[in-house]
Amino acid sequence: MAKKLSMKKRYSALTRDLDWTPSYVDPEKVFPYTSFEGIKIHDWAKWEDPFRLTVDSYYKYQAEKDKRLYAVLDGFAQSQGHLSLSDAKYLNSMKLFLQGVTPLEYAAHRHFAFLARHYNGPGPRFAALCQSIDELRHTQTEIHTLSTYNKYYGGMHSWPSQFDRVWYLSVPKSFFDDAMSAGPFEFLIAISFSFEYLLTNLLFVPFMSGASFNGDLPSMTFGFSAQSDESRHMTLGLEAIKFLLEQDEANVPIIQAWIDKWFWRGYRLVALIAQMIDYMLPRKVMSWQESFELYFEEQMLNGLFKDLEFYGIKPPRHVEHAIAEKEILSHQVYWGLYSFSFAAAFTTTVPDAEHQDWLRAQYPGTFDKHYQPLWDKAAKIQADGGRFFFQGLPQLCQVCQIPMLFTEPGDSTTICQREREYQGERYHFCSDGCQWIFDREPEKYVQAWLPVHQIFQGNCGGPSVPEVLAWYGIQDGDGGEYVGSADHVDWERWHAAAPVRS
Amino acid sequence: MAVRAITETYDFPSRSRQELYGDDQLVHVLWKGNPLLCAAATFRAPRAMPFGEFLAGLIDPWAGSDPDYRPGAGRGWTLDGAAFDPSPEASLAELGVGHKSLLTFEA
Amino acid sequence: MQYELRQQVIEPRRKTFQYLIERNGDKPASRYEEGTIDVQPTENFHYRPLWDPAHELYDESYSALRLTDPYSFLDPRQYYYAPYVTTRAQLHDGFGRTLEYLEGRGLLARLPDGWRTLLAELVLPLRHYESGAQLISVNGARFAYGASVEQCLSYAAFDRIGLAQMLSRVGFALADGGDELLTAAKQQWLEATPLQGLRRIVEELLVEPDWAVGVIGLDLVDRLLYPLLYRHLDEAALTDGAGPYSLIAQHPASWYVDQRKWLDHLLATWVADPEHGARNADVLTGVVEAWLPKAEAAVTAYATAVEAAVGTDAAATVSTLAVRVRADFTALKGDS
Amino acid sequence: MTASSVRTVGLDLQESSEDTRRVVEAIEQDNDDVVVTQIPGLVKIQAPGQLVIRRETVESLLGRPWETHEFQLAIVSYYGHIAEWDDDEIVIKWDH
Numbered sequence A: 001m002a003k004k005l006s007m008k009k010r011y012s013a014l015t016r017d018l019d020w021t022p023s024y025v026d027p028e029k030v031f032p033y034t035s036f037e038g039i040k041i042h043d044w045a046k047w048e049d050p051f052r053l054t055v056d057s058y059y060k061y062q063a064e065k066d067k068r069l070y071a072v073l074d075g076f077a078q079s080q081g082h083l084s085l086s087d088a089k090y091l092n093s094m095k096l097f098l099q100g101v102t103p104l105e106y107a108a109h110r111h112f113a114f115l116a117r118h119y120n121g122p123g124p125r126f127a128a129l130c131q132s133i134d135e136l137r138h139t140q141t142e143i144h145t146l147s148t149y150n151k152y153y154g155g156m157h158s159w160p161s162q163f164d165r166v167w168y169l170s171v172p173k174s175f176f177d178d179a180m181s182a183g184p185f186e187f188l189i190a191i192s193f194s195f196e197y198l199l200t201n202l203l204f205v206p207f208m209s210g211a212s213f214n215g216d217l218p219s220m221t222f223g224f225s226a227q228s229d230e231s232r233h234m235t236l237g238l239e240a241i242k243f244l245l246e247q248d249e250a251n252v253p254i255i256q257a258w259i260d261k262w263f264w265r266g267y268r269l270v271a272l273i274a275q276m277i278d279y280m281l282p283r284k285v286m287s288w289q290e291s292f293e294l295y296f297e298e299q300m301l302n303g304l305f306k307d308l309e310f311y312g313i314k315p316p317r318h319v320e321h322a323i324a325e326k327e328i329l330s331h332q333v334y335w336g337l338y339s340f341s342f343a344a345a346f347t348t349t350v351p352d353a354e355h356q357d358w359l360r361a362q363y364p365g366t367f368d369k370h371y372q373p374l375w376d377k378a379a380k381i382q383a384d385g386g387r388f389f390f391q392g393l394p395q396l397c398q399v400c401q402i403p404m405l406f407t408e409p410g411d412s413t414t415i416c417q418r419e420r421e422y423q424g425e426r427y428h429f430c431s432d433g434c435q436w437i438f439d440r441e442p443e444k445y446v447q448a449w450l451p452v453h454q455i456f457q458g459n460c461g462g463p464s465v466p467e468v469l470a471w472y473g474i475q476d477g478d479g480g481e482y483v484g485s486a487d488h489v490d491w492e493r494w495h496a497a498a499p500v501r502s
Numbered sequence B: 001m002a003v004r005a006i007t008e009t010y011d012f013p014s015r016s017r018q019e020l021y022g023d024d025q026l027v028h029v030l031w032k033g034n035p036l037l038c039a040a041a042t043f044r045a046p047r048a049m050p051f052g053e054f055l056a057g058l059i060d061p062w063a064g065s066d067p068d069y070r071p072g073a074g075r076g077w078t079l080d081g082a083a084f085d086p087s088p089e090a091s092l093a094e095l096g097v098g099h100k101s102l103l104t105f106e107a
Numbered sequence C: 001m002q003y004e005l006r007q008q009v010i011e012p013r014r015k016t017f018q019y020l021i022e023r024n025g026d027k028p029a030s031r032y033e034e035g036t037i038d039v040q041p042t043e044n045f046h047y048r049p050l051w052d053p054a055h056e057l058y059d060e061s062y063s064a065l066r067l068t069d070p071y072s073f074l075d076p077r078q079y080y081y082a083p084y085v086t087t088r089a090q091l092h093d094g095f096g097r098t099l100e101y102l103e104g105r106g107l108l109a110r111l112p113d114g115w116r117t118l119l120a121e122l123v124l125p126l127r128h129y130e131s132g133a134q135l136i137s138v139n140g141a142r143f144a145y146g147a148s149v150e151q152c153l154s155y156a157a158f159d160r161i162g163l164a165q166m167l168s169r170v171g172f173a174l175a176d177g178g179d180e181l182l183t184a185a186k187q188q189w190l191e192a193t194p195l196q197g198l199r200r201i202v203e204e205l206l207v208e209p210d211w212a213v214g215v216i217g218l219d220l221v222d223r224l225l226y227p228l229l230y231r232h233l234d235e236a237a238l239t240d241g242a243g244p245y246s247l248i249a250q251h252p253a254s255w256y257v258d259q260r261k262w263l264d265h266l267l268a269t270w271v272a273d274p275e276h277g278a279r280n281a282d283v284l285t286g287v288v289e290a291w292l293p294k295a296e297a298a299v300t301a302y303a304t305a306v307e308a309a310v311g312t313d314a315a316a317t318v319s320t321l322a323v324r325v326r327a328d329f330t331a332l333k334g335d336s
Numbered sequence D: 001m002t003a004s005s006v007r008t009v010g011l012d013l014q015e016s017s018e019d020t021r022r023v024v025e026a027i028e029q030d031n032d033d034v035v036v037t038q039i040p041g042l043v044k045i046q047a048p049g050q051l052v053i054r055r056e057t058v059e060s061l062l063g064r065p066w067e068t069h070e071f072q073l074a075i076v077s078y079y080g081h082i083a084e085w086d087d088d089e090i091v092i093k094w095d096h
Helices: A007-014 A055-078 A088-100 A102-118 A122-152 A159-165 A167-181 A184-213 A217-247 A251-269 A271-280 A288-311 A319-324 A329-343 A353-362 A367-383 A432-440 A451-457 A465-472 A486-496 B051-063 C018-024 C081-104 C113-123 C126-143 C147-174 C180-191 C193-206 C211-239 C243-272 C277-310 C314-335 D018-030 D055-062 D068-073
Strands: A411-415 A418-422 A425-429 B024-031 B041-046 B075-079 B101-106 D008-014 D035-039 D042-048 D050-054 D075-079 D081-085 D089-093
Touching (some): A007 C147, A055 A122, A055 C147, A055 D068, A102 A184, A122 C081, A122 C147, A159 A465, A167 A271, A167 A329, A184 A217, A217 A251, A217 A288, A329 A465, A425 B101, C113 C180, C126 C147, C126 C211, C211 C314, C243 C314, D008 D018, D008 D050, D018 D068
Antiparallel strands (some): A418 A425, B075 B101, D050 D089
């Protein structure tokens, strides 16, 4: 009679029992990176494998998921599916996604490979290995999904080099560079916990639901398909934090500081998502405020952090500022992008009357008072034959690298300015959160490659806007105003040919 | 608090340090109370540039992004948080405007 | 009521991404190309790693082996994620069927004693070799420069865990579903003399700072071990009434054929590089000189134990294989 | 314990497939006070305290064998902690 091992025991034999302690070389030299951060691990065997997925099952289910996804992509391309999007301007959100999110998937792919090599414990190493190749999947499925649109629309053609060069993409790039340049434990808290568990739902779920609502079947399919891997990654994040907290009490303050840092770093990054949800989707699913309340306040603050209290972990520092901003964040950021889209690989436009009605209904306390007047003035400038742009380069936050457009906590009309002098040089920050991050590790943030400063140093193609845009690889019609843009003109032309009755 | 790195020294120069701009420097200028201009602007200017030239050559064209702006309309200036009453002839350096100083005005 | 869309031909503005247009002209690109070429960032990194301040986050100097254009190397199998997992799902499905068949017919119990010993004491412990191989490969996945090279290494790393799990499942099958043979095999790996050379070389490659040296050193062992285990012994098994061994061996053997394709092409690309080719060839010579003798000694010691179990000329096979490996590297340089 | 101190846990599933609809039914059968909401492309499931997905229930609704690993094809996101994921069931709850 065959003996049957439990899933847990079998999984353990298939994964973590493969490990052994080296004796021909110094084990410390095999894993050189896991001590300098001050995290103490007494027993790697205490790691609980949350997903007991063996390699053969992994291949089987992933192959099945990709079969379904690529069938959708092929069908969509063959049937000219892009013509049934809600509107061409919907694609601005996907342009930003390809330019700013896809490279992060790739970075995650590369750096989870680092964890898959360098953790001492075989359990987390295997989880990291799976995540590494999952993230490669996400990189490629995003490229392949958006490849169809790239053929017919602007702004998607040069995303890899733009990630390295373009001003607004230094926001996501510096975020991930910050995590990758940190030690292996901080990386895990930064990406697996703070980003994947705490914030990624805000990015993917409303956004992919938005794709579905706007006729973008391929993006919805890849998004949900990627999310099914993401739920494994979230589990890794949660398991990791519990494991580290349980290993040694001395880990608790270190982890708390990382949560504090990475919550704020991640929150500033998702500001780009906030404006996508409220301003870039022609058909709306839910507002930024609603998603924030549901996915962050209800699920994380009232769910997860109650659980972490047990270990002495408190909700992230500066979270009250994030909560206080939920009614203003998306408006401020989109207005900023509207002001600078002459130097972007996407277009922006004044929300139409119906869109403004929706914004008013969603944000009764702030839209009429603060943002309606801006759009009225922008519309008036446009009616007079102009287009409002910020005719200069903005001051950037030294940490998050977003133009310093955020306002003082509790005062949505005063721009927040924070300043530190470090080794004889002034540095500016958009918020208490970013300043606090700088103060912890100024040696790191002085190295920031700030696009505006680099342009002024002459490192970005030349001193004039056309030279910089050429260096950015931005082609005619990629950026600026949507109305009258190449995408808009094509869209109108394609749809002028309405169905006719035979 | 200092950074915790694997090596004893982890020391890299600022990528925005003044020497990278030769005789010039960066100056941030914020138009307070005008939400149309969402953030302060950053300019590169010679330290020897007279304030009047800085105003007319750099600030005015930028502030003119707002069609309601009239050149030279700025008042209530501050420099790095302190009240500031610049003479148009004095250079930025003479006025104490340093690398990455923040000037603010209202209009 | 009938409707028809007015015929309209929509000309695409471009047929692929700009980075491929610049390389190959504006023509349709494959999914492999779109998902691989130029995907890795190359400039303007913000912060130096706290764990290695001497390098950038992606840095060519992580290896002495360089390519002028990292994308002069492309995977001849054109694996991006979807075809990779699809191919491997078939491999593991095939392996699973083999195992099911062997178990269903009770064929493993009918193995001649020597072959059973070979499997239990010499082949099963190699799941740890595969696990070490995974670490060596995934190190390359992080530190190689360019998405084409690292992508092959990422898949190779995952392959190794898959191979380790195949061997482990053989262990379960041999023990009627239990894990006691795997526990014993681990002791073999840690202590048995014939396996110590292999364990030592894996551990030494784990601390090799140049990721490519690690990967090539491992390949030198593979070039001796895989043909020995899954070709030479496969044939011996068939003549020796150990058919189940052959049925198992076909699966790792087919993986090894697949692995050779990209690795041989990478070696050739390194040597053929217009700028770094000569220097790369010198580096490769150095790696072969340093690691092939160790690999040969380790696999020969292992082969001697194989001979003791099943009585083939395994050790002589290893020296023939080593001669061929040396000749292959010499030919590689001659070709450039 | 007051009602408000029972924290909810939840799952977001893809609404697209026939199989997923059976999984949702199974969850509704096996858990009390489940709240199911639709948003475009998604089914959102929330329950106080914990959520269990039982293999047997799913299999009886699907009329075929169903491995718990297959749940991966349906899940988009969740909140709570995956306390158990074995051959027979998946349990999501908060630990503390």
